[in-house]
Amino acid sequence: MTQNIKNNRAVIIGGGPAGLMAAEALTSRGITVDLYDAMPSLGRKFLMAGKSGLNLTHGEPFVDFLDRFGHARQNLKPILEAFTPTDIEAWANDLGVETYVGTSKRVFPKDFKAAPLLRAWLRRLRANGLTVHARHKWNGWADNGVLAFDTPKGDILINAETTILALGGASWPKLGSDANWVPWLVKNGVSILPLKAANCGFDVDWSAHFLDRFEGNPVKNARLSFRGARIPGDFVITARGIEGGPVYALASKLIESLDNTGSATLAVDLLPDRSGADIQARLSRPRGKQSMATFLKKNLNLSGVKAGILYECTAKNAFDDPINLAATIKAVPLAIDKPRPIEEAISTSGGVAWHNLDKGLHLNVLPNVFVAGEMLDWDAPTGGYLLSACLATGRWAGQMAAKHLIPA
Ligand SMILES: Cc1cc2nc3c(=O)[nH]c(=O)nc-3n(C[C@H](O)[C@H](O)[C@H](O)COP(=O)(O)OP(=O)(O)OC[C@H]3O[C@@H](n4cnc5c(N)ncnc54)[C@H](O)[C@@H]3O)c2cc1C
Numbered sequence: 001m002t003q004n005i006k007n008n009r010a011v012i013i014g015g016g017p018a019g020l021m022a023a024e025a026l027t028s029r030g031i032t033v034d035l036y037d038a039m040p041s042l043g044r045k046f047l048m049a050g051k052s053g054l055n056l057t058h059g060e061p062f063v064d065f066l067d068r069f070g071h072a073r074q075n076l077k078p079i080l081e082a083f084t085p086t087d088i089e090a091w092a093n094d095l096g097v098e099t100y101v102g103t104s105k106r107v108f109p110k111d112f113k114a115a116p117l118l119r120a121w122l123r124r125l126r127a128n129g130l131t132v133h134a135r136h137k138w139n140g141w142a143d144n145g146v147l148a149f150d151t152p153k154g155d156i157l158i159n160a161e162t163t164i165l166a167l168g169g170a171s172w173p174k175l176g177s178d179a180n181w182v183p184w185l186v187k188n189g190v191s192i193l194p195l196k197a198a199n200c201g202f203d204v205d206w207s208a209h210f211l212d213r214f215e216g217n218p219v220k221n222a223r224l225s226f227r228g229a230r231i232p233g234d235f236v237i238t239a240r241g242i243e244g245g246p247v248y249a250l251a252s253k254l255i256e257s258l259d260n261t262g263s264a265t266l267a268v269d270l271l272p273d274r275s276g277a278d279i280q281a282r283l284s285r286p287r288g289k290q291s292m293a294t295f296l297k298k299n300l301n302l303s304g305v306k307a308g309i310l311y312e313c314t315a316k317n318a319f320d321d322p323i324n325l326a327a328t329i330k331a332v333p334l335a336i337d338k339p340r341p342i343e344e345a346i347s348t349s350g351g352v353a354w355h356n357l358d359k360g361l362h363l364n365v366l367p368n369v370f371v372a373g374e375m376l377d378w379d380a381p382t383g384g385y386l387l388s389a390c391l392a393t394g395r396w397a398g399q400m401a402a403k404h405l406i407p408a
Pocket residue numbers: 013014015016017018019036037038039042043044045046048049050052053054055056057136137138139166167168169171172175176177178179180181345346347372373374375383384385386387388390
């Protein structure tokens with residue numbers, strides 16, 4: 001049976017922040033856009049991000065900001081320079097969303113939510129020429145090179161003058177980004193670095209006794225260290241291990257160590273605001289008949305989940321001598337078992353390798369196909385960096401696609 005082929009000018013596949021920003025770049029140049037997404041509605045991961053307080057970007061000095069993108073820093077530099085954290089704030093403000101810079105320099109919408117921003121954004125995009133086709137799952141290219149989609153009304157084929165792929169990574173697949181695009185690109189000669197969990201929690205073999213008392217407890221104001229990196233902050237004890245900002249920040253180093261050596265042990269500084277010498281002096285005071293728990297609480301305000309970690313992760317004889325104990329409190333060894341599954345990660349590393357792309361995020365082997373967002377091979381910690389790069393690469397790919405359609 002011959003199928004009808006629809007002709008579209010600019011097609012975007014994937015309606016997350018990267019795809020929507022690409023749509024903005026195209027529609028703002030008067031180009032109508034057809035955006036296809038597998039899910040019944042757009043921006044599901046973006047909305048999920050809003051549930052824990054949408055961290056849009058980061059206000060630290062721009063050179064430090066760039067450094068967060070590790071191996072992809074050079075590739076992303078011109079793209080991030082063209083749409084900086086300041087531009088992101090201005091963009092959100094222009095959509096009627098006021099922003100707020102926290103003490104950590106993280107930038108949030110004032111209400112911390114994603115839904116009002118997404119609603120305002122979609123309204124403006126639709127008014128400017130965006131047509132959304134939900135429940136359209138892209139299934140690669142048909143033999144004649146046209147785009148093939150599964151839809152509730154059956155398969156359809158689309159011939160696009162230019163295509164932007166913004167299909168996301170592989171975490172939280174139930175929100176849409178299930179990485180089914182990998183084989184389609186590989187089949188067409190695009191090399192993809194394996195998608196791995198990034199910004200993820202880790203399994204720890206907690207004892208039943210410890211979990212009984214501390215599951216769900218936040219560990220406030222600690223500092224986690226691993227292989228030279230020292231990250232302050234709060235983390236959470238979960239039924240299976242640990243989650244939270246400083247854990248995510250060390251995730252790539254921990255995974256590398258687990259992959260290469262089969263083990264990884266974090267050093268947890270339970271009292272980062274006190275020096276080892278101060279702790280040692282306080283522990284050298286006479287203990288009298290006080291229990292160790294009371295002594296630690298009275299002299300160091302060390303109690304609850306922090307004391308629990310100390311008892312859970314150290315040998316009994318660590319408590320015998322104040323010098324040893326002070327050193328242990330500054331670096332409790334916490335053995336990590338394995339990363340949580342990719343389905344639970346905040347983001348994924350790996351993706352479309354940079355050598356497949358020209359400077360315009362255009363795929364060398366597929367004419368008129370651009371790539372944006374988390375499906376590119378970059379990685380960054382939490383803190384607004386992920387959305388920043390998704391928005392900036394989406395905008396860049398959209399601008400470059402517009403140049404293909406309307407050459408200067
Ligand atoms: C719990 C959580 C909290 C987060 N919080 C933050 C935060 O506060 N700050 C921050 O910077 N980042 C945060 N992130 C990360 C951020 O949400 C992602 O990095 C970002 O959404 C990725 O954008 P994207 O457009 O590249 O992909 P996605 O948002 O994943 O969008 C991809 C789209 O493509 C569609 N798609 C995929 N495959 C197909 C197909 N075959 N056919 C059609 N459509 C398809 C999907 O349905 C989806 O709509 C968080 C992530 C999670 C999971």
